[in-house]
Amino acid sequence: MKVYSHDIPSLPLVGIAYLAIGSSEKRMKFIQTVGHxxxxxxxxxxxxxxPTPYLVVSDAEIAGLLSKSCLEKDDLFRKMIGYLxxxxxxxxKVSEWRTRRRILVPTFNTKNLNKFVHIFSKQGEIMVDHLRNKADAQPFSVWSYFAANNMDSVCESVMGVQLKAQEHSKHPFLWAFAEAFYFTANRMFQPWLYNDAIYRLLPSYRKHKIARDTMFDFVGDMIVSKRKEIKNCHNKNMHIDEQPMKTFLEMLxxxxxxxxxxxxxxxxxxxMVLMLASTDTSANAAAFAMIMLSRHPEVQxxxxxxxxxxxxxxKRPVVPEDLPRLKYLDVVLKETLRIFPPVPxxxxxxxxxxxxxSGVTIPEGYGILINIWGIHHNSTYWxxxxxxxxxxxFLDTPFKHPAQxxxxSFGPRNCPGYQYALMSMKTLLATTLREYRVLPATxxxxxxxxxxxxxxxxxxxxxxxxxxxxxxxxxxxxL
Structure with missing residues (x-):
């Protein structure tokens, strides 16, 4: 393959991975440096x-092509995220993904998603009430409130479970979720921990496993319980109109x-994938939007x-019919997601x-790293x-390429729940901004x-x- 050279110093055995060693801030600087x-x-x-050669891409056209053509997930990604x-x-793997995708996508249709807006709105109003003691113009972390709100919304809409994370932040599932995230991220950027035999010797593995098992046991118990509920409904010949609203789990x-x-x-x-993709992703993006609005009062x-x-x-709640009318809030969210892509x-x-x-052939065995942060910060497109x-x-400049x-993500393996995420974020922000003016902490x-x-x-x-x-x-x- 033609060598796509660069000016970042590379070391034997590790290549440029050494740049990501250290804190989580250093890992992000690595992604930004490579993107630039x-x-x-x-x-x-x-x-x-x-140990793996990678093609790193921040060109939208090439990224779009590879997203549609190279559908198999990278071995490192499958190993680390698969454990989570x-x-x-x-x-x-693609052979399994096609069947699962075919089952999953129909559950994310607009009719089903609209049924969840009342959950987003209800949980948002609970959060707004909890924020009252923070509405004193003093700096605080809005993310912790958004994260608890999203966890409640996701658990109720996905599993039908009233987790009440906004009331009880010490729930074991919340602790396990945060712990498993932390250990997975740390391991992914430390190549010497890729070997399972080595990793299992470390105290971090035992903590990682306890957190993971706690998550899976909780979700597994919910599934057993939900199957019993469905069976009981069938046994009672309950009419569909008499059944409570179906959760994602029931629809699946x-x-x-x-x-x-x-x-x-x-x-x-x-x-577990739905929980992972729907909680921190939405909370992080909504919290970044709050910071941007605080720093740009004219936009707010x-x-x-x-x-x-x-x-x-x-003070009526947000309803599904409101969301398409929130056109400017929609582009505020999109611009936030451009600058701060949740998964970079x-x-x-x-x-x-x-x-x-171009005629260049990428050999079998190469990894592909699509640097979304780099694409979103590429002046060629923006x-x-x-x-x-x-x-x-997003209103006055047409895209040069849809993958910019x-x-x-992009292509056949994009996130099937992106509309769910956008609807939950718009509901959360609309509910919050109707009640509070957001100001910068600095x-x-x-x-x-x-x-x-x-x-x-x-x-x-x-x-x-x-x-x-x-x-x-x-x-x-x-107040």
């Missing part, structure tokens, strides 16, 4: 990461019947004017020699103001510039300072 370098070199470079969520569709059980039915293990895997005012136009002075990289592998349009927060770019914006300098956020990578993109903002009530009687 790839953009400088025309959107594609080649390098070793530990089992063999769900996000990591499954029923929609898989034509394929022979999911086993409990398969249902656990798919449920436009959002609030849109909310007033739709809701007036009423995608890993695939080349299973047979693959020819690029212009010279690529680092600026400007939601209007891919916060939920002051700008003399040139009215705010310090850059300290970003870190723990499987997903995070703010190292935990998304700190200030709130003020919009209504005088709000």
């Amino acid at each position: 370098e790839t953009n400088k070199k025309g959107g594609i470079i080649a390098e070793w990461f530990g 969520v089992g063999n769900g569709n996000i990591v499954a 059980i029923e929609s898989s019947e034509e394929e022979g039915g999911y086993t409990n293990e398969e249902l656990t895997d798919e449920t 005012e436009k959002v609030f004017e849109e909310l007033k136009e739709i809701f007036g002075e009423s 990289t995608i890993l695939r592998k080349v299973t047979s020699d693959f020819a690029l349009p 212009g010279e103001d690529v680092e600026d927060f400007r939601p209007e770019r 914006f891919m916060p939920f 002051s700008p300098d003399e040139a009215n510039r705010y310090p850059p956020l300290r970003l870190c990578h723990e499987l997903m993109l995070r703010d190292a300072d935990e998304w700190r903002v200030c709130l003020e009530p919009r209504r005088k009687n709000n």
